[in-house]
Amino acid sequence: MFLDEVEISIRAGKGGNGCVSFHREKYVVKGGPDGGNGGHGGNVLIRATANKNTLHHFKGVKLFAAKNGNGGEGGNRAGRAGQDLVLEVPVGTLILENGKLIVDLIQDGETFLATRGGLGGKGNANFCSSTRQLPRFAELGEPGEEKDLKLELKLLADVGIIGLPSVGKSTLISVVSAARPKIADYHFTTLTPNLGVVNHRGETFVVSDMPGLIKGASQGKGLGHQFLKHAERVRIFWHLVDSNSPKPLTDWRTIREELRKFNPELAQIPEVLVLSKADLAENNSLQKLAAKFGEKTDSKIFVISAPTHRGVEELLNFSLEILAQTKSTKPEVKKELPIFRPHMEAQSKAYAVKKKNKKLFIVTGPRIEQIAVMSNFANPEAVARVQDVLEKFGIGREIRRLGGAEGVKIEIAGKILVWWG
Ligand SMILES: Nc1nc2c(ncn2[C@@H]2O[C@H](COP(=O)(O)OP(=O)(O)OP(=O)(O)O)[C@@H](O)[C@H]2O)c(=O)[nH]1
Ligand SMILES: [Mg+2]
Incomplete structure (x- = not known):
């Protein structure tokens, strides 16, 4: 079956943990900290490719996960980063999250960073300071982002070949492009759209061969109705009518009517009539x-x-001409894809403090939460570093202003510490 809608869960890799280690060498009594950083977790990328026509390869798999980063090691050796997972989708795939469109991949090779891998934790070598000469703690790796996404395919082609079953749609695409769809003298030979690239006079355009439409297609009869939505994004139709049909005009009207009924905008797309x-x-x-x-x-x-x-060369010449004239109905290439910058520390040190009660304050904010997530609260030295950061970010001052004092609890990203005040 032609698969043009799937729901998937994707998970980026967790960052590797930072390492706690101290330099050891003969005759060196107390070596300095040399725990390396953990490797970043792999991202999940979604890439549009002209080599795929369906979302079939997603069938049956629910979770797609990138690799975790490896832990850091002694001797300042960093852990290996987790490999990215690249999910290939056909050009024309829409990506939705919670029913909201987040991106429309409309160009071959266009790549969307769907979930970011977790940061690798810093090794203890990073936490040396004048007051902390032998840090016995390292950061944990950050978990990778997780998302539930819906992928919805609306094929993008310049030309859509439409018509009743068996009028020769697949035969035509096989003549003008390298596409080799099944061709046979019975109806509904084509079950899924086929894409072909036409190279003509130094120009190229993409043609899609659709399953045959019949009367009532717009209401779900036959196969065609599921594919009519794919016709919404073509620039022109080649409307094929079998010149040997007993009623060619009726054939033509039938299809025009179905287009109009399915979506009046389809009827506005320019058509070339092909006998x-x-x-x-x-x-x-x-x-x-x-x-x-x-x-x-x-x-x-x-x-x-x-x-x-006969007539094929002329059809291609004319099509090139009107394709050059028709305004592309392809969505404008809006380059608002999130910039590919994985593995960054959260840039914002902004925070908010909420006084839950006299004994509990809840702190939120991108960077402070990231630090909390990456800190091992079972290690007193790691907790001490979080306490330092609270002070450095000005969060401590805010808690004092709200009446907090030494001994109150502070919750950050679901983790709780007892404040030093
Ligand atoms: N003689 C002749 N036969 C053709 C021509 N084009 C297609 N045919 C034949 O018509 C039959 C149907 O052709 P297809 O290309 O499978 O038709 P289709 O429109 O793709 O049909 P569906 O996929 O079922 O909708 C096949 O037996 C083809 O060989 C043509 O130009 N001349
Ligand atoms: Mg066909």
Whole structure:
């Protein structure tokens, strides 16, 4: 089945723990601290690729996790960073979080940093100071971010090939591009859209071959209705009508009607009328048919044949021309992707202090919470460092202002310490 919507959980890697170690060497009595930093956790990246047409490869897997960073080691050796996990999705994939669109990947290679790996914890060598010469603590690795995301595919193509079943849509894409979809003389051969890249006169454009539409498709009949939403993002249609059909005009109207019913905007997309299988018809009757269509539509009409290639060159020439004219309906490339800067210390030292009661204060703020998460509260020296940071950030002053004193409890990121005051 064509998979164009999936829900996945992604988890970036945890940073490796910093190491507590002291330099040891013969004849050196008291070596200095030399515990290395933990490696950063791997990020989860989502990358659009032209090599995929569906989200099928996500089927059955719920959690996608990047690798954790390794712990630091003695001798100031840093732990290895966890490998990033790159999830490939087709171009045209929307990424939603809690029902809200966060990004629309519309270009081949476009990459979105979906969850950030945790920072590696600093080794004890980083915590030397004049007052703390032999730090016996190191930071813990930061956990990686986790998210539940929904991926929704709306294929992006310049040209969408539409028409009733068996009119020759797949045959045409196989003639104009390297795509090799299944072709057969029964209806509904094509079950999922196929994309093909057309190279013509030094230009390229992407064509998508859709499953056949039938009357009632907009209400869910046949297969086509699930694919009509993919037609929303094409710039022009090649509307194929079998020139040997008993009622070509009715065929054409049927599809126009379904487009309109599904989404009136679809009916606004310019179409090129393509009368297919010309090799099976008399030239005379083809001319008459083209004339009849000419009375009903202003669309440009081409008569083509896949085996003889009649009309194909002309169709491509004309399509290049109108593609150059039509304003791209592709979403504007808004380069508002979050800048790729993983593994940064939280920049903001902003904080807020809430007095829960006389004995408990809750402290929030990006950097202070990150420090708390990365501190081992079972290690008194690590706690002492948090106490120092509270003072340095001005949080201590704020707690005093709110009536706090030595011995009150302070909760940060779910962890609790007893304040030194
Ligand atoms: N003689 C002739 N036969 C053609 C031509 N184009 C397609 N056919 C035949 O028509 C049949 C249907 O072709 P497909 O390309 O599978 O048609 P489709 O529109 O993709 O059909 P669905 O995927 O089922 O909607 C096949 O047997 C093709 O070989 C053509 O130009 N001339
Ligand atoms: Mg087909």
